[in-house]
Amino acid sequence: MAAREFFGLLAMCAVCTIYIVCAGCTHPWLIDTPPQILTPYYPNPVFVQARDPVILWENLVDVVDNYFEIASESPVRDLGGVATEGGLETRPKIGATLLEPWHRDSADRYSRLEATLQTIRRRAEIRVSPRDGGYWISVQVFKELEDLAMPSGAAASSATFRNDSSLNRVESPIGEAETHAGWIPLGRDTALEQRIVEEIGGRFGVVVPTASAGPTPSQAGQ
Incomplete structure (x- = not known):
């Protein structure tokens, strides 16, 4: 070294x-x-009341944009008095470290310390379902750990590390690379989900219910 x-x-x-x-x-x-x-504790999905689906979607995009870059979105629409379901997905984002306090994707101190010591990334999926005179908004944040074939800072050459895997043939070299290749799933980041849900609920005056109030995520049609 x-x-x-x-x-x-x-x-x-x-x-x-x-x-x-x-x-x-x-x-x-x-x-x-x-x-x-x-x-x-804010329930996830969270129920919000909004008369105009356009205003609902603008606020939702504005909140999510504070944490991630949006990759695709399908806004809620009012078709003849019937509201359609909507959703959006974000691009994976490398976790914020202790030296990047301006990024908000690391929800707590442990997450920032973890992202400082190893490469962590997150992506979010938001689903909006019109029901019960309002909208159920489900927030899912997925966390992944980088999987390297060898230590990135190793002094030894790559020939030192054995690789007995089968030969990978590239059928079509033209096209977008796999988004999740080289990453190990770590489950969902509930701390960041809570922060996003809390900010969405705050936009529409959602009051935190008691533990016995409100349906479960399965009842909400997740």
């Missing part, structure tokens, strides 16, 4: 250590208690 890489790694470890110590002293819940216990 070169001296420059060594001192760079040493500086990063020092920054992370100072951050953890300071954050742990000021916010003990960072280690002891999950943030969901200390904050109101």
Whole structure:
């Protein structure tokens, strides 16, 4: 390892250590208690009331755009008094690190520390279903870990690492590459889902219900 890489790694470890110590002293819940216990829980999907589907969709896009870049969208439409279902999907985004506080896709301190030490990315899928005089909005954020064939900073050559997999033939070299190739699914990021749902609900004055109120996600037609 070169001296420059060594001192760079040493500086990063020092920054992370100072951050953890300071954050742990000021916010003990960072280690002891999950943030969901200390904050109101918004149901997912969340029910909102909006008369104009255009205003609903504009607010939804505005909220999601604060976290991700939108890849595709199918807005809710009013066709002869009947509202259609809508949805949008975002492009994968590399997780924000401790040195990128202006990005909001890392919902808590643990997520930022994790993204600092290894490559994490997220993508979101939003579904809007008109029902019960309003709209059920479902937010799903998927988290993935980069899967490398060898360490990116390794000094050894690639020939040192064995690769016994079968030969991969490229039938059509022209076209878009696979979006999820080289990434390991880590499940859903519920902390970020809660933040997005809370912001959407706040746009339409949603009050946090009790644990016994409201239908379950399966009842909402997810």
